[in-house]
Amino acid sequence: MSRGGARGPWRVHGVRTAFENPWITVSEYEVTRPDGVPGRYGVVSPANLAIAILPVHADGSVTFVGQHRFPTDRYEWELPEGGGPKADDPRDSARRELAEETGLRAAHWLRILDVDLSNSVTDEAGVGYIAWDLTQGEARPDGTEVLALRRLPFAEAVERAVAGEFRDLLTVAMLLKAHYMAQKGDLPDALARLLTAGEGPSL
Numbered sequence: 001m002s003r004g005g006a007r008g009p010w011r012v013h014g015v016r017t018a019f020e021n022p023w024i025t026v027s028e029y030e031v032t033r034p035d036g037v038p039g040r041y042g043v044v045s046p047a048n049l050a051i052a053i054l055p056v057h058a059d060g061s062v063t064f065v066g067q068h069r070f071p072t073d074r075y076e077w078e079l080p081e082g083g084g085p086k087a088d089d090p091r092d093s094a095r096r097e098l099a100e101e102t103g104l105r106a107a108h109w110l111r112i113l114d115v116d117l118s119n120s121v122t123d124e125a126g127v128g129y130i131a132w133d134l135t136q137g138e139a140r141p142d143g144t145e146v147l148a149l150r151r152l153p154f155a156e157a158v159e160r161a162v163a164g165e166f167r168d169l170l171t172v173a174m175l176l177k178a179h180y181m182a183q184k185g186d187l188p189d190a191l192a193r194l195l196t197a198g199e200g201p202s203l
Helices: 090-102 154-162 169-184 189-197
Strands: 005-007 010-020 024-032 038-046 048-056 061-069 074-078 081-085 104-116 125-136 148-153
Touching: 048 061, 048 090, 048 104, 048 169, 048 189, 061 090, 061 154, 074 169, 081 090, 090 104, 090 125, 104 169, 125 169, 125 189, 148 154, 154 169, 154 189, 169 189
Parallel strands: 048 125
Antiparallel strands: 005 010, 010 024, 024 038, 048 081, 061 074, 061 148, 104 125
């Protein structure tokens, strides 16, 4: 055990690495809780920063990725997502993930989201970008991914997010944040017009 000190009202007496692999580290803290009772607190620390991309096409539609998620054992439709080393520029990681999963390249990028994910058990952070002025290339998913691609009009995607049809937090947050910013006039005019009036093929 090492690294004693305080975290807000929690008193930390030490920490040990309970588990580690190339993707996550699980740390167990020996603590005194805010009520004065001794305890332990486990924290999962991913190696990478979570990245989400909202790719907006010229017709106002958005590309979604379908895949089976191992932890939940469910098939999900999500925005293109992935992870990038914390030391790297997140936009470089976003460019790579978008190209790998969809084959898309974007001329313009705008960071609109910075969030903490499930912050009672993990220190994982996520960022989200809108990407537009797209060109299509060849997708190159890695060996852990079996992906399907579909496009959905942005307005319909927002409706589905509100209705609970998307479970992925970054997908829901990105859709609602982009919709809000478009309505408030906080996006470049050309992009806002795509998001407020675009129509495209449906899932």
